[in-house]
Amino acid sequence: MPWIQIKLNATNENAEQIGDMLMEETGALSVTFLDAHDTPVFEPLPGETRLWGDTDIVALYDAEADTKLILAQITASNMLAEGFAHKVEQLEDKDWEREWMENFHPMKFGERLWICPSWRDVPEPDAVNVMLDPGLAFGTGTHPTTALCLEWLESLDLAGKTVIDFGCGSGILAIAAIKLGAAKVIGIDIDPQALTASKDNAERNGVADQLELFLPQNQPEGLIADVVVANILAGPLRDLSDIIKGLVKDGGQLAMSGVLDTQAEDVANYYRDEMTIDPIVELNEWCRISGKK
Known part of the structure; x- marks a missing residue:
């Protein structure tokens, strides 16, 4: 069965609202967001407004859909400027599940x-390989914040060390730490679904026996680690700074991400009283803050 695809160019301020309108008012069967580099956006941060740069919206319709009517409905919504950039294409039938899978490498x-x-x-x-599929919770490595934390963990000597993944999400950082030589890793997350995802992914990678998972209210008292990584958001990193610093043993190391370049110095200042902060590392407007206690 053929399909019609309409691609619109939007901004970070209106992309999600336009996507909702396409589904609810124009009968789109699906809506996909693409970033400025034509890469599917698979990892919106949990609980955060999606911060894209230039964003393309791709809406899929039945081949019998009236594209003139759809474009008129979009115009009438007043969400895009008059003469908005768009492209209409006919698509041949595909195995869409396989097409989706092709985006992951x-x-x-x-x-x-x-x-x-x-x-x-x-x-x-013969390398360190973590097998992880996109699924239940945030974190498959495609987002800059995850990439920054993975690169930092890979640079450390984790042999025999205890690691805490604060806000473990899919478990990607925790599992990577184990595969990189950590003796024990503790994952903490406020979302029970994230703990389920972390447990399932650890089992797929054969490291479940080295991973302990806790909701914050259930974690052991006096918990400390040689290495702590927290890939969450700027707000919680500020609000929970005393708790996070308390998880790092003296001489231990901490890395944090989920922070935009405009937020990084402010977040770092919450940790300078107990940490020696490294130069901040930036990737696509996202930053990693790291240091030693």
């Missing part, structure tokens, strides 16, 4: 760490 972080979807061949069998 093995990704390398640092010198030896790979994150690989289960349906792809492992590029370097």
